Amino acid sequence: MVKERARILVVGGGYVGMYTALRLQQKLKRELRRGEVEITVVTPDPYMTYQPFLPEAAAGAISPRHVVVLLRRVLYRCHVVVGEVQSIDHAKRTATLTTLATEEEGAGPEQMTYDELVLAPGSISRTLPIPGLADHGIGFKSVEEAIGLRNHVIEQMDIASSTRDPAIRDAALTFVFVGGGFAGVEALGELEDMARYAARYYHNIRPEDMKWILVEASDRILPEVGEEMGRYTVTELRRRNIDVRLRTRLESCADRVAVLSDGARFPTRTVVWTAGVKPSPLLAATDLPRTERGRLKCTPQLTIDGATHAWAAGDAAAVPDVTAAEPGTETAPNAQHAVRQAKLLGDNIAHSLRGEPLETYSHRYVGSVASLGLHKGVAHVYGRKLKGYPAWFMHRVYHLSRVPTFNRKARVLAEWTLSGLFKREIVSLGSLEHPRAEFELAAGGKPPIDPMNDPKGSS
Numbered sequence: 001m002v003k004e005r006a007r008i009l010v011v012g013g014g015y016v017g018m019y020t021a022l023r024l025q026q027k028l029k030r031e032l033r034r035g036e037v038e039i040t041v042v043t044p045d046p047y048m049t050y051q052p053f054l055p056e057a058a059a060g061a062i063s064p065r066h067v068v069v070l071l072r073r074v075l076y077r078c079h080v081v082v083g084e085v086q087s088i089d090h091a092k093r094t095a096t097l098t099t100l101a102t103e104e105e106g107a108g109p110e111q112m113t114y115d116e117l118v119l120a121p122g123s124i125s126r127t128l129p130i131p132g133l134a135d136h137g138i139g140f141k142s143v144e145e146a147i148g149l150r151n152h153v154i155e156q157m158d159i160a161s162s163t164r165d166p167a168i169r170d171a172a173l174t175f176v177f178v179g180g181g182f183a184g185v186e187a188l189g190e191l192e193d194m195a196r197y198a199a200r201y202y203h204n205i206r207p208e209d210m211k212w213i214l215v216e217a218s219d220r221i222l223p224e225v226g227e228e229m230g231r232y233t234v235t236e237l238r239r240r241n242i243d244v245r246l247r248t249r250l251e252s253c254a255d256r257v258a259v260l261s262d263g264a265r266f267p268t269r270t271v272v273w274t275a276g277v278k279p280s281p282l283l284a285a286t287d288l289p290r291t292e293r294g295r296l297k298c299t300p301q302l303t304i305d306g307a308t309h310a311w312a313a314g315d316a317a318a319v320p321d322v323t324a325a326e327p328g329t330e331t332a333p334n335a336q337h338a339v340r341q342a343k344l345l346g347d348n349i350a351h352s353l354r355g356e357p358l359e360t361y362s363h364r365y366v367g368s369v370a371s372l373g374l375h376k377g378v379a380h381v382y383g384r385k386l387k388g389y390p391a392w393f394m395h396r397v398y399h400l401s402r403v404p405t406f407n408r409k410a411r412v413l414a415e416w417t418l419s420g421l422f423k424r425e426i427v428s429l430g431s432l433e434h435p436r437a438e439f440e441l442a443a444g445g446k447p448p449i450d451p452m453n454d455p456k457g458s459s
């Protein structure tokens with residue numbers, strides 16, 4: 001039984017938002033039924049994205065539908081509002097948000113009041129003011145971007161196969177990835193592997209005609225798997241003819257030429273930007289305390305420091321790592337922490353509503369697994385280091401055990417099993433991004449310009 005009626009507002013429907021709401025749904029079942037508690041989740045998409053599967057979705061090993069979990073289905077005791085919180089006045093316990101309906105009605109944003117706030121809007125790509133990046137760069141954080149990139153890579157192969165101009169062919173077959181973390185290395189590894197396979201269906205493209213370049217500013221890649229495994233990954237990628245450039249930065253990609261800090265210049269139509277993340281800009285539109293790096297200042301109990309009835313976790317939150325030897329260390333922005341923090345966050349809100357003491361978040365990072373393409377991987381987990389097929393297998397087993405809901409696990413397993421029996425899926429459905437294009441043309445309109453493929457680079 002809770003002390004007072006509580007309206008809980010969860011901002012964000014990603015790892016933290018979904019798992020916190022799920023936990024609250026379990027812990028406060030009776031209170032929800034009696035109407036003593038109300039949980040509202042506000043998020044721009046009606047689904048949670050399992051981001052570690054995005055590289056496999058880009059490679060076609062998993063369908064985009066199976067990388068996401070429908071929030072309304074799993075959060076059946078919560079209200080899911082598809083919308084975006086624009087600002088929060090926590091002193092007044094009020095959030096201002098826009099939804100599809102507010103846009104349609106033209107009435108301006110609406111206000112929502114709450115008693116408890118869970119702020120989990122995650123992070124966005126950390127970009128730099130590099131010439132041409134905003135116009136031509138491609139991100140890799142959402143399922144739409146992953147599928148767009150897959151279609152784009154296959155389209156580049158189609159362009160290269162049909163052009164008579166060697167400069168166009170060369171640019172189409174050059175793929176530059178900036179950032180050697182999880183997202184960049186896995187996306188490049190999976191897409192190169194897919195493109196190498198796809199080349200067998202083109203009469204005039206051989207795998208060695210393609211240039212795949214990984215640009216990383218520091219002297220190592222995949223810090224998550226440790227130094228030794230990071231070095232192995234560099235060797236493995238170079239063995240596949242991937243040009244890995246460490247201590248190198250992208251300086252410009254204006255006019256569709258990637259210019260690197262080591263002086264190299266690559267005409268290209270593909271620059272994928274995965275050089276880190278920064279906290280969601282929403283945090284700056286609140287009256288809640290932030291660190292110098294812009295994350296919310298949190299306590300080890302996952303409350304927002306100095307604020308009452310406000311909670312945070314995941315990429316947006318600076319949670320003290322109580323297991324670290326060095327004081328002042330924050331937990332890293334990754335799924336391993338996000339999921340565990342969300343569960344404790346749900347428990348602590350239930351404790352707080354019942355007047356019970358709060359628990360402390362404590363989790364020692366256990367290591368990571370990464371896929372580098374079909375049957376290729378690297379892992380460093382619980383002190384064990386694995387390479388090649390065993391690491392790739394472990395990557396699949398680990399993520400299958402982690403992807404939310406039995407339904408998704410079964411579907412992903414079925415897809416993997418089928419893809420082991422049949423040939424790889426390498427079709428590009430780029431036209432899905434413009435379903436009305438053909439009809440508009442037939443009706444006398446102009447065809448839309450695809451910003452990823454605009455030859456003039458005008459958009």
Ligand SMILES: Cc1cc2nc3c(=O)[nH]c(=O)nc-3n(C[C@H](O)[C@H](O)[C@H](O)COP(=O)(O)OP(=O)(O)OC[C@H]3O[C@@H](n4cnc5c(N)ncnc54)[C@H](O)[C@@H]3O)c2cc1C
Pocket residue numbers: 011012013014015016017042043044045048051052053054055083084085086120121122123140141142182183280282313314315316333334335336337338369
């Ligand atoms: C390609 C890729 C691969 C990755 N692989 C791994 C991996 O193998 N292992 C690992 O540990 N980590 C991995 N990560 C990192 C991991 O996915 C993140 O750390 C995790 O998603 C963080 O959870 P979160 O809930 O804080 O943020 P998210 O899961 O990003 O959720 C944030 C949610 O808030 C919503 N939101 C944003 N702004 C607003 C707003 N204004 N109003 C309302 N809602 C808003 C967003 O739409 C989203 O639904 C990967 C990330 C990427 C991009």
